[in-house]
Structures are given as C-alpha cells and as structure tokens.
Amino acid sequence: MRLINRQPSRALTVFLAMLPFAALLIAYSVASEIRLAANPSDRLLPSLSTIGETAVRLFTEPDKRSGRILLWYDTGVSLLRLFIGVFCASFVGLTVGLLIGLLPHVRAMLGVFVAVISMIPPLAILPILFITFGLGELAKVVLIIIGITPFLIRDVSQRVVDIPHELIVKAQTLGASSLVIALRVALPQIMPRLIQSVRLSLGPAWLFLIAAEAIASDLGLGYRIFLVRRYLAMDVILTYVIWITLLAFLIDWLLRVASRKLYPWAGKGL
Amino acid sequence: MSFVSVDNIFLRYGTFSILERVSLSVEEGEFISIVGASGCGKSTFLRLLLAEEQPTRGEIRIEGREPAVEPGRERGIVFQRYSVFPHMSVRDNIVAAESFDKPLGRLKRGERVAARERAQATLDRIGLGHMGHAYPTALSGGMQQRLAIAQALTARPRILLLDEPFGALDPGTRLQMHDFLTELREETKMTVFMVTHDLQEGFKLGDRVIVFDKPRWDPTDPSAYGATITYDFDARNNGIPFQDILEADHAHPPA
Ligand SMILES: Nc1ncnc2c1ncn2[C@@H]1O[C@H](COP(=O)(O)OP(=O)(O)O)[C@@H](O)[C@H]1O
Ligand SMILES: [Mg+2]
Numbered sequence: 001m002r003l004i005n006r007q008p009s010r011a012l013t014v015f016l017a018m019l020p021f022a023a024l025l026i027a028y029s030v031a032s033e034i035r036l037a038a039n040p041s042d043r044l045l046p047s048l049s050t051i052g053e054t055a056v057r058l059f060t061e062p063d064k065r066s067g068r069i070l071l072w073y074d075t076g077v078s079l080l081r082l083f084i085g086v087f088c089a090s091f092v093g094l095t096v097g098l099l100i101g102l103l104p105h106v107r108a109m110l111g112v113f114v115a116v117i118s119m120i121p122p123l124a125i126l127p128i129l130f131i132t133f134g135l136g137e138l139a140k141v142v143l144i145i146i147g148i149t150p151f152l153i154r155d156v157s158q159r160v161v162d163i164p165h166e167l168i169v170k171a172q173t174l175g176a177s178s179l180v181i182a183l184r185v186a187l188p189q190i191m192p193r194l195i196q197s198v199r200l201s202l203g204p205a206w207l208f209l210i211a212a213e214a215i216a217s218d219l220g221l222g223y224r225i226f227l228v229r230r231y232l233a234m235d236v237i238l239t240y241v242i243w244i245t246l247l248a249f250l251i252d253w254l255l256r257v258a259s260r261k262l263y264p265w266a267g268k269g270l
Numbered sequence: 271m272s273f274v275s276v277d278n279i280f281l282r283y284g285t286f287s288i289l290e291r292v293s294l295s296v297e298e299g300e301f302i303s304i305v306g307a308s309g310c311g312k313s314t315f316l317r318l319l320l321a322e323e324q325p326t327r328g329e330i331r332i333e334g335r336e337p338a339v340e341p342g343r344e345r346g347i348v349f350q351r352y353s354v355f356p357h358m359s360v361r362d363n364i365v366a367a368e369s370f371d372k373p374l375g376r377l378k379r380g381e382r383v384a385a386r387e388r389a390q391a392t393l394d395r396i397g398l399g400h401m402g403h404a405y406p407t408a409l410s411g412g413m414q415q416r417l418a419i420a421q422a423l424t425a426r427p428r429i430l431l432l433d434e435p436f437g438a439l440d441p442g443t444r445l446q447m448h449d450f451l452t453e454l455r456e457e458t459k460m461t462v463f464m465v466t467h468d469l470q471e472g473f474k475l476g477d478r479v480i481v482f483d484k485p486r487w488d489p490t491d492p493s494a495y496g497a498t499i500t501y502d503f504d505a506r507n508n509g510i511p512f513q514d515i516l517e518a519d520h521a522h523p524p525a
Binding site: 166167169171173176179180185188263264265266 | 320322340341342343345346347349351352353354355356357358366367370371374375405406407421422425427
C-alpha cells in the first residue's frame with residue numbers, strides 16, 4: 001500500500017501527536033541534566049522541576065513590594081493591549097478591505113497605496129511611534145495596529161474580490177443597493193475569512209506587542225521577560241514563554257471554535 | 271412594438287469580436303431557448319440582456335424604454351452555479367428577494383413575519399418546505415436550482431434569464447426541473463431566455479429556439495468575427511421541431 005494511503009489508527013494518532021512534545025521535553029531534560037552535573041549552579045538550562053517550582057511561585061505568590069501577583073498582572077495588561085490592537089486592526093481591515101474590494105474607485109485610489117504601505121517593516125518605525133505617541137499605552141497598541149492592518153486590508157479586499165461575481169450580480173437583480181450588497185452579501189461572506197486572517201496575524205501581533213513592551217514599559221509579559229534576562233533567570237523566562245505560547249494557542253483555538261459556531265455554512269476548511 | 275427589442279448589437283473585447291449584428295425581437299411571455307457552440311457568446315448575450323455589460327454598438331430596449339445601465343429587479347437571473355447565497359438559510363434566500371431592495375436590506379418587524387410565511391409557502395410549493403432552516407450546501411444540485419428559480423421569481427421580474435440552469439444536473443432531475451419550470455411559467459406568463467447546450471431541452475421548453483454561430487470565419491484570425499443569430503426556429507408546434515425558420519432576414523447560415 002502506498003504511504004499516502006496509509007492512515008494511522010486513533011490511538012496511534014494521539015501517540016504521534018504527543019511524540020514531538022515528549023521528544024522536546026526529554027531532549028531538554030537530558031541537556032539540562034548534563035549541564036547541571038558539570039556545574040550544579042548553572043543557570044542556563046534549569047531542570048524541569050526547578051521550572052515547575054518557579055511556575056507555581058510565579059502564579060501564586062504576590063510580589064513583596066507591590067503585593068500583586070505579577071504574572072497575572074502582566075498577563076492582564078498584555079492581553080488588553082493585544083485585544084485593543086487586534087480589534088482596531090480588524091475593524092479597519094474589514095472596513096477598508098470591503099471598500100477596496102467592492103468599489104472600483106476606492107480600489108483605484110488605495111490598492112497600490114496599501115500594497116506599498118504593507119512593505120514598511122513595522123519595527124523600523126517603532127522609534128517614530130515612541131517619539132510621536134510617547135512611551136505610554138498608545139504607542140504599543142498603535143504598533144500592533146500598524147503591524148497587522150495592511151495585511152488584513154489586503155487579505156479582506158482580496159477575499160471580497162474572490163466572492164463569485166454571480167452572487168453580486170444576483171443581489172443586484174434582487175434590487176440590492178451597493179450598501180445592501182456590502183452589508184448583506186459581502187460582509188457575512190467575509191466574516192469567517194476575517195477570523196481566519198486574524199488568526200494568522202496573531203503571531204505578528206504578539207511579536208509587535210512583546211517588542212514594544214521589551215523596549216519601553218513597566219508592566220507586561222514582554223517587559224518581564226526582558227527584565228529578568230539581566231539576572232539570567234531562565235526559569236522565569238521559560239515559564240513566561242510557555243505561558244505566552246499557551247495563551248496564543250488558546251486564543252487561536254477560541255477563534256476557530258467561534259468561527260465554526262457562528263458561520264456553520266462556511267465549511268470545515270476555516 | 272415588441273417587448274424586448276435587440277437592435278443590431280455588437281460586442282468587442284479589445285480586438286476580440288464576440289457578438290456582431292445581433293437583432294431580435296421578443297413578445298411578452300415568449301420562452302426563448304438559446305443554443306450554440308460553447309464559447310460562442312451565449313452567456314455574453316445574457317449579460318447584455320441583464321445590463322451587466324453594455325454592447326459596443328447597438329442597444330437593447332424593454333418596452334421601448336431607455337436601455338438599462340445596470341442589473342435591476344426587472345430582470346432576474348439563474349446561473350448554473352453560485353445562484354443562491356450560501357450564507358443564508360434556504361428560507362432567508364427567498365426572503366432576500368423581498369428584502370434586498372429595502373433600506374439596509376431588511377424588512378420591518380411586522381413585514382418580516384409575513385414575508386417569512388410567504389417564503390415558507392413558496393418552499394412548500396417547490397418541495398423544500400422541510401429544508402427552510404438548512405443552508406443551501408445541504409441541498410442537492412436540483413434542489414439548489416429550484417431554490418434559485420423560486421428566489422428569482424419571488425422578486426417578480428419581467429424577464430427571467432437562465433444560463434444553463436440544468437447543465438449540472440442528472441437526466442432524471444433535469445426532467446423534474448422541466449416540469450417545475452413549465453408549471454411556473456403557466457402561472458406567471460413570464461418572458462424567459464434560457465441558454466442550454468441540450469437541443470432537445472431547448473425545443474421542449476422554448477417557444478422559439480435561436481442558434482448562435484459565427485457566419486463569417488477568418489482562418490488566419492479566428493477572433494476577427496463574432497457570433498450572431500444564424501437560425502430562429504419556431505418550437506411551438508408541439509414536439510415537431512426544426513419546422514419553421516423565423517425571420518429569415520436575420521439568419522446568416524454559415525457559408
Ligand atoms: N471579459 C472578457 N474578456 C475577453 N474575452 C471574454 C471575456 N468574457 C468572455 N470572453 C470570451 O467571449 C467568448 C464568449 O464567452 P461566453 O459568452 O461565456 O460563451 P458561451 O456562454 O457561449 O459558452 C469566449 O470566447 C470568451 O473567451
Ligand atoms: Mg456560457
């Protein structure tokens with residue numbers, strides 16, 4: 001039988017899915033063991049149990065000076081920044097993308113412009129953002145917005161153009177105005193795609209968030225990682241990295257579930 | 271004056287001549303079947319009738335009025351594919367035919383209930399009553415086309431355009447669809463243009479069968495000349511087709 005036609009059984013599927021995670025953990029433990037055997041005070045690869053203890057401490061014990069559990073505080077602040085940024089970017093991306101996709105005049109005016117703007121490396125203009133918006137919340141949120149909006153606009157407008165022309169014509173024969181076509185035909189068809197694009201742009205959004213927090217902030221997940229770097233606190237850094245990864249995975253999963261629940265007609269592909 | 275008058279239209283895409291010297295006059299309530307080789311411009315001709323595109327030369331008038339500049343409720347269409355809205359339930363697809371010309375595409379609260387009841391009645395009539403809440407992807411090809419035709423008719427167009435509406439259906443379903451269409455037509459007395467690649471279907475359903483073909487042919491440049499109406503058959507003589515050629519002056523048999 002050809003390899004492409006061989007399907008793993010259910011149990012094997014679960015086993016295969018766990019395999020790379022287990023391999024990673026084992027490889028890490030072995031490397032950590034070797035280093036710690038040579039030098040028990042080595043800080044580069046703390047043992048898994050050390051990381052576990054640190055994680056419990058970070059999640060439960062309040063900071064001595066402020067009395068707050070910093071990890072939860074960092075998480076709240078960072079997620080708020082991320083959500084505001086991604087929400088604004090989605091809104092702008094959806095609105096402008098619909099306009100570009102539906103209206104030839106707007107497409108003629110903005111099509112090339114957005115293509116050029118999307119080539120600006122967002123991190124390169126981070127200093128400009130800090131100078132214009134100061135070191136506060138605004139600059140960080142704006143970085144996320146600037147970072148992912150052009151992608152969302154281009155993606156949404158392309159998806160609007162890809163809507164079968166038959167459907168647009170059909171709506172016209174039912175008397176729909178441009179506005180009605182935008183609201184009742186294009187918008188609902190684009191929503192599951194928008195969620196898909198947002199899922200794709202969450203990676204970059206996290207990148208911009210952490211970069212901005214690393215450079216200028218006094219709270220947030222990115223800030224904490226770069227702060228403890230000075231003390232070579234790998235156990236803290238690793239806890240934060242795993243936590244961020246979990247959060248990102250969870251958000252992605254929630255968006256996928258929401259998309260299937262809200263737009264059951266869109267099919268399993270999304 | 272005839273209901274639809276197509277007056278000497280030409281259509282060119284750049285140097286590609288697609289249609290040339292197409293003239294046709296159609297009485298209200300006539301069923302026109304359109305046949306011709308694939309790629310000869312039948313769909314293009316429907317797009318012109320729909321006013322989705324404008325002819326390079328000539329004009330199409332309905333009841334002698336100014337030619338339309340864009341599609342509207344007066345002319346309904348059913349395509350072979352993508353003919354219903356996939357994001358709306360089967361029932362909402364019918365309601366859309368009433369609501370899309372309202373502001374924001376929505377009916378007022380009171381009207382909505384009545385429109386839903388009418389839509390349900392329509393669905394019951396076309397045998398989709400039990401599928402009202404499903405999405406069109408759950409329907410078979412034949413059901414989708416039935417829904418599409420019902421949706422188009424709910425908007426009460428003066429002219430119905432069908433572009434190979436049954437082209438993707440199996441022969442049995444196709445026969446059912448013929449009965450369905452014939453029945454609806456008896457009721458509405460609507461003017462219909464239907465493109466088909468099935469000659470028999472064309473003669474069975476149509477009052478007239480018109481044939482598109484290229485009367486002139488330049489062997490060195492196939493795109494130099496467009497297609498026109500080469501035959502116009504009377505198909506009304508109950509099952510005795512190929513009888514009369516109407517409008518001999520418009521026919522340009524291939525040389
Ligand atoms: N936008 C376009 N630009 C150039 N050529 C086109 C365009 N649309 C259709 N055509 C050409 O017009 C011809 C007729 O197309 P169509 O009306 O779809 O044929 P039919 O429906 O009879 O199969 C085809 O040769 C096609 O390639
Ligand atoms: Mg065609």
